[in-house]
Each structure stands twice: as C-alpha cells, then as structure tokens.
Amino acid sequence: MRNVLIIAIAMFAAAFSYAETSLPFDVSEIASFDEPWSMAFLPDGRILVAEKKGRIAIVGQDGKSFRAVRGLPNVDYGGQGGLGDVVLHPDFTSNGLIYVSYVEGAAGATRGAAVARGVLTLTERGGTLSDVEVIWRQYPKLVGYGHYGHRIVFDDDGYLWISSGDRQKFTPAQDMQSNLGKIIRLHDDGSVPDDNPFVDYYSVDAFVDDDGVYSQIWSLGHRNPLGMAFDLSGQLWVAEMGPAGGDELNRIIRAGNYGYPIVSNGEHYDGRPIPDHDTKPEFTAPAAWWTPTISPGKLMVYSASKFPDWHGNLLLAGLSSQAIIRVELDAEKATEVERFPMGARIRSIVQGPQGDLWVLEDDSRGSQGRLLKLTPRAGK
Ligand SMILES: [Ca+2]
Numbered sequence: 437m438r439n440v441l442i443i444a445i446a447m448f449a450a451a452f453s454y455a456e457t458s459l460p461f462d463v464s465e466i467a468s469f470d471e472p473w474s475m476a477f478l479p480d481g482r483i484l485v486a487e488k489k490g491r492i493a494i495v496g497q498d499g500k501s502f503r504a505v506r507g508l509p510n511v512d513y514g515g516q517g518g519l520g521d522v523v524l525h526p527d528f529t530s531n532g533l534i535y536v537s538y539v540e541g542a543a544g545a546t547r548g549a550a551v552a553r554g555v556l557t558l559t560e561r562g563g564t565l566s567d568v569e570v571i572w573r574q575y576p577k578l579v580g581y582g583h584y585g586h587r588i589v590f591d592d593d594g595y596l597w598i599s600s601g602d603r604q605k606f607t608p609a610q611d612m613q614s615n616l617g618k619i620i621r622l623h624d625d626g627s628v629p630d631d632n633p634f635v636d637y638y639s640v641d642a643f644v645d646d647d648g649v650y651s652q653i654w655s656l657g658h659r660n661p662l663g664m665a666f667d668l669s670g671q672l673w674v675a676e677m678g679p680a681g682g683d684e685l686n687r688i689i690r691a692g693n694y695g696y697p698i699v700s701n702g703e704h705y706d707g708r709p710i711p712d713h714d715t716k717p718e719f720t721a722p723a724a725w726w727t728p729t730i731s732p733g734k735l736m737v738y739s740a741s742k743f744p745d746w747h748g749n750l751l752l753a754g755l756s757s758q759a760i761i762r763v764e765l766d767a768e769k770a771t772e773v774e775r776f777p778m779g780a781r782i783r784s785i786v787q788g789p790q791g792d793l794w795v796l797e798d799d800s801r802g803s804q805g806r807l808l809k810l811t812p813r814a815g816k
Pocket of ligand 1: 700701702703709710711712
C-alpha cells in the first residue's frame with residue numbers, strides 16, 4: 437500500500453509541467469537547496485538563501501558559484517525551527533548589516549526564536565559574519581518545535597518589525613507578559629521606540645527585566661504569522677496560519693487585537709469549535725480568510741512593472757495549497773483574485789532587482805527545495 441502511494445505521488449509529481457499550465461509566467465529552475473526558508477538579494481545581484489539547518493548560501497542568479505556565509509549563530513534545528521529569515525539592513529551598502537532569525541535552545545529542553553544581526557563581509561570565497569549580537573528573543577522560552585513565526589521586515593522609516601508565533605501554546609497570544617503571538621516593532625538595534633503603543637502599559641504582574649516585553653508589542657492575538665509586508669501606501673499586512681481552517685490575512689493596526697485563541701474562523705484540530713470572528717467584534721477580524729486552508733508562508737508586495745497588472749498586489753507563498761496566491765487591495769479590503777498552481781509547496785517569494793519573481797520551494801513532502809525564477813510568459 438505504501439509503495440502504491442509513493443508511486444502515485446511520483447506519477448503526480450511527474451505529471452506536473454509548468455509548460456502545460458496556463459500560468460502567465462515561464463518558470464526557470466535555478467538551483468536546489470536543503471530545506472530553504474528565506475532569501476534576500478545583495479546589491480551585487482547575488483542571492484542569500486537561508487537553509488533551516490543553519491546555512492546561508494550565496495548564489496548567483498545563474499544558480500552557479502555557491503558560496504557559504506561563515507560565522508552564523510548556532511541554530512536549534514528541529515520541527516518547524518532552525519534558521520529562518522535573512523534580511524538586509526536598509527543601509528546595508530554602508531553598514532554591511534544583515535539580520536537573521538533562528539531558534540535558540542535553552543535549559544530544560546526549552547527553546548524560542550531570536551533575531552541577531554552582524555556585519556557581512558563579502559569575499560571571493562563567500563562571506564563572513566562578524567560582530568554578531570542577539571537583539572531580540574521570544575519570551576518565555578518553551579518546550580515544543582512549532583509556531584515561531586519569526587519573519588523580519590524593515591519599514592521605510594527604518595523600524596524593524598518581527599512576527600512572533602504563539603509556540604502552539606494558544607494563551608500567550610493574549611498575554612501581555614509574553615511577546616509570543618504578537619507583532620513586534622523595534623529600532624534597528626533592538627531597542628524599543630518611545631512611541632510604541634504599550635510603552636506605558638502597567639501590570640502588577642510585570643516582572644520581565646525592567647520594562648517588560650509589552651513595550652515591544654505593536655499588535656496581539658496572532659497565531660503563527662509567517663508572512664509580513666508593507667503595501668505601497670505603507671500599510672502593514674500579516675498572513676498567518678489558522679488552525680483547522682481560518683488562515684488569515686490581517687491588516688495591522690496599532691494596538692490591534694486579532695483575537696487568537698479566543699476567536700478564529702477555523703476550529704481546533706481535535707474538533708473543538710473556536711467561536712468565529714463575527715461573534716466578538718471587539719477583536720479585529722481578518723481582511724481575508726481561507727477555509728479550506730492555503731497555509732500562507734512568505735508574503736510580499738509587488739512593486740515593479742514587469743507584471744504590470746500586479747503592481748501593488750500582495751503575493752502569498754502557499755504551502756499546503758502548493759500555489760502562489762495573488763491578492764488585490766482596495767482600501768481596507770483584500771481579495772484573492774488569482775491562484776497559480778505550482779505543483780509543490782511554496783516556502784518563499786520575493787521580487788528580484790529586475791522585477792522578476794523568485795520563488796523557493798519547501799523541501800519536504802515531495803517538494804524539492806528548488807529556487808525558481810518566474811518571468812512573464814511571451815504573449816501573456
Ligand atoms: Ca471557528
């Protein structure tokens with residue numbers, strides 16, 4: 437039975453051909469990676485590709501000349517965790533700083549996501565990260581291997597945004613003594629901006645360091661936010677995995693509470709219901725949601741002209757949906773308008789320097805961890 441299943445999967449995989457689809461883009465296979473999670477373009481046009489087991493590769497757009505970045509922090513690899521995001525500082529050209537998110541182990545088999553930054557020096561042989569400092573940590577550290585979130589984004593004003601998942605523990609998302617299940621806003625050195633919404637928050641239970649983690653928090657009630665991007669008007673959007681059903685695209689407002697785990701348009705995996713968003717209007721409802729789930733990973737905003745009809749749209753990397761999902765924005769509304777089947781779990785999608793799209797497959801459950809380049813198909 438198992439062999440039959442494997443053969444069936446292999447046949448399905450072999451049957452998928454980009455050329456035979458009606459996709460509006462051509463797909464070029466550039467390279468393959470071992471559990472790739474994220475990527476970032478360097479000013480010289482090469483690409484940093486972060487692999488979950490703890491490696492960052494530097495690869496040319498032709499897929500050749502693999503080099504490695506040395507000096508990365510040790511990552512606690514397992515389950516959904518390991519090395520996560522890699523992002524360049526907005527002033528990378530002058531300061532050389534890159535930021536990485538990853539899982540950090542701690543005492544008693546606990547763990548949590550952290551964000552570190554360091555100076556990347558590029559050499560003929562690759563790159564070296566130096567002056568590495570951890571600037572943010574999930575609190576508290578917990579047992580388990582899931583829902584780290586840990587997407588990193590800079591906004592146009594240079595603030596650093598981090599998505600922090602609920603670690604599959606539900607209640608931390610509503611707990612102001614924890615920075616789990618939250619969207620975090622910081623200065624680029626990890627310090628807290630004076631105008632964050634909860635800097636003056638006070639609780640008799642406050643005990644974390646001096647000021648508490650609540651001062652880091654911009655919004656709360658999130659589950660596993662893997663996608664985060666600013667649209668062309670500067671509005672922040674976050675895509676997050678729902679439980680059984682109810683994947684969400686959220687328009688992020690200052691001090692917003694997005695309701696998890698009190699409300700969700702999905703239900704618990706064990707079948708217990710979770711009240712839907714419309715039962716508790718005090719929580720901010722998603723701008724768009726999906727049942728059945730799409731499993732949103734990376735979220736990006738398309739700002740180039742190579743795909744002119746997509747200018748200003750959101751593009752979502754779909755894991756279980758094995759698709760790229762195009763979402764149009766209209767003020768506070770977000771609407772899925774198109775879904776491109778990719779025949780593989782899609783982990784990441786970014787815009788390249790020439791306005792093409794670069795995609796990473798997830799390296800699991802039949803997907804191969806390939807780096808793909810999408811260019812407009814002639815005649816489309
Ligand atoms: Ca529900």
